Amino acid sequence: MGSMALVRHPDRNTRNDRNGNESRLEHPLLEICLTSSKGLGLFAKQDIKRGTRILSERPLIVLPSEDVADYSSLKQRLDDLTTVELALFYDLGDNKDLIDDEVRSRIHQVALVSGKFRKRPDGLEIFIKTGAKAHTVFKTNATSMGRDRGYGIFPLYSRINHSCRPNVHASYNPSLGTHTVHAIREVQAGEELLVSYIDCAQPTQKRTEDLEKHGVDCWCEVCKRSSAAKQSERRRHLIFDLKRGLSAYVGDHVKGRRTPDRLIPHNPTEAVTAAENLVQLLCEDCLEGMDLAFAYRIASKYSLQLGMVEKTKAYAVKEAEVELYCLGTETGYLKDGNAEAWLKRIQWTAERDAVKIRMCEKRGVKEAKKADKKADKKAKKGAR
Ligand SMILES: C[S@@+](CC[C@H](N)C(=O)[O-])C[C@H]1O[C@@H](n2cnc3c(N)ncnc32)[C@H](O)[C@@H]1O
Incomplete structure (x- = not known):
C-alpha cells in the first residue's frame, strides 16, 4: 500500500469553515485521494500509531432515526445550512444504487403539498432532482450516532471507505459530541484508512446482506x-x-x-x-x-x-x-x-473478599481458643 501512487484530490482537500472561509485541508495526518474502485478515500500522510485519535468531528446535520426516509425533514435541515456548508454536503459521494422510485415519489409528494409548483411546473423536475440528490447523499453518508441519537453527516469521516478487516474504529462519543476515529493498528504512510460500516465479525453471506444496505459490493481482502x-x-x-x-x-x-x-x-x-x-x-x-x-x-x-x-x-x-x-x-x-x-469493581471485590477471609480467620482463631479452653476444663475435671 505504502508504495502505491496516490492521486491526491485537489478540490476535495479544500474545506470551508462555518463562517464561509475557504481553507486547505491541512490535516497533519490525512488526505483525500482517488481509489481504484471505491471512489474517493481517506489516506494516511504519515505513519500513524495504534490508539491515535485521527478524527473528532461534529455533525453537519442530524436526523432522528424515524425521519431518515422523510425528505421534508432532510430539506428543513439543509435549509438551515449556510451556502458553504450546503456545498460541503452536496460535494459528498452519492451512491446511485441507494435511490429508488419510492423515494422519488415521496419527494414528489413533498413538492405537491408545498403547492409551489402549481404555477411553475417546470420547477418541479428540478425540485425532484435536487431532492433525489440530497436523499442519496444523505443515505450514502449518514452515520449512526447510537440508539436515540439518530443519524449524522460528518463530512470528513464520510470519505472513509469500508473494509471487513478495518484498521480504524469509529463511533459517536456523546461525552464529546463528536464522531471519533482511532487507529486500531499501526497505519503506514500512504495506506488507506478503512472502517467497518457493519458488524464485520460475521460470515460473508451475512456481511454481504448488511453491506447491500450501504450500496457496497465489497471486494476487500477478506471478501476476495x-x-x-x-x-x-x-x-x-x-x-x-x-x-x-x-x-x-x-x-x-x-x-x-x-x-x-x-x-x-x-x-x-x-x-x-x-x-x-x-x-x-x-x-x-x-x-x-x-x-x-x-x-x-x-x-x-x-x-x-x-x-x-x-x-x-x-x-x-x-x-x-x-x-x-x-x-x-x-x-x-x-x-x-x-x-x-x-x-x-474488581479491586473493590478483591478488597471485600480479603476482609471476609481475614474475618473468617479471626473467627476461626476465636473458635479454636474456645475449644481449647473447653478441652482444658474437661481434662482438669478428669484428672480430679
Ligand atoms: C461513505 S462513502 C465513502 C467515500 C466515497 N468513496 C466517496 O467517494 O466519497 C460510501 C460509498 O463508498 C463506496 N464504498 C465504500 N467502501 C467500499 C468498498 N469496500 N467497496 C466498494 N465500494 C465502497 C460505496 O459507493 C459507498 O456507498
Whole structure:
C-alpha cells in the first residue's frame, strides 16, 4: 500500500469553515485521494500509531432515526445550512444504487403539498432532482450516532471507505459530541484508512446482506476468494457463533434472532473458555476492535465468579487496553460501564473478599481458643 501512487484530490482537500472561509485541508495526518474502485478515500500522510485519535468531528446535520426516509425533514435541515456548508454536503459521494422510485415519489409528494409548483411546473423536475440528490447523499453518508441519537453527516469521516478487516474504529462519543476515529493498528504512510460500516465479525453471506444496505459490493481482502480468505471465512463462522452464544449467556440476546442452545455456555467455566476462544480467533483474524474488548470483559467477569483472581485482573487490563485504543479516555457513557469502572469493581471485590477471609480467620482463631479452653476444663475435671 505504502508504495502505491496516490492521486491526491485537489478540490476535495479544500474545506470551508462555518463562517464561509475557504481553507486547505491541512490535516497533519490525512488526505483525500482517488481509489481504484471505491471512489474517493481517506489516506494516511504519515505513519500513524495504534490508539491515535485521527478524527473528532461534529455533525453537519442530524436526523432522528424515524425521519431518515422523510425528505421534508432532510430539506428543513439543509435549509438551515449556510451556502458553504450546503456545498460541503452536496460535494459528498452519492451512491446511485441507494435511490429508488419510492423515494422519488415521496419527494414528489413533498413538492405537491408545498403547492409551489402549481404555477411553475417546470420547477418541479428540478425540485425532484435536487431532492433525489440530497436523499442519496444523505443515505450514502449518514452515520449512526447510537440508539436515540439518530443519524449524522460528518463530512470528513464520510470519505472513509469500508473494509471487513478495518484498521480504524469509529463511533459517536456523546461525552464529546463528536464522531471519533482511532487507529486500531499501526497505519503506514500512504495506506488507506478503512472502517467497518457493519458488524464485520460475521460470515460473508451475512456481511454481504448488511453491506447491500450501504450500496457496497465489497471486494476487500477478506471478501476476495483467495486461500487466506477461506481461512478467514472459517474463523468468522466460529466468531459469529461464539459471539451469539456469549451474548445470550450474558442476557444480551440479538434482536429477532433466537440463539440455538448448543451455542450458549452452560456455566461460568464454559463461558470463560468460549471467551478465550473468541479472543484467539479475533486476534488471528486481525479483528482487534471492540469485539475483542467484549471477549476480554466476559473472560474477566466469569473468571471472577470462579475465584480466579489473577485471570480476572489480567483480562480486565487487556479490555482496558483495547477500549483505550478504540475509544480514548472519555468513555463514561458506555452501557456496560467502561473498562476503568470494571477494574475498580474488581479491586473493590478483591478488597471485600480479603476482609471476609481475614474475618473468617479471626473467627476461626476465636473458635479454636474456645475449644481449647473447653478441652482444658474437661481434662482438669478428669484428672480430679
Ligand atoms: C461513505 S462513502 C465513502 C467515500 C466515497 N468513496 C466517496 O467517494 O466519497 C460510501 C460509498 O463508498 C463506496 N464504498 C465504500 N467502501 C467500499 C468498498 N469496500 N467497496 C466498494 N465500494 C465502497 C460505496 O459507493 C459507498 O456507498
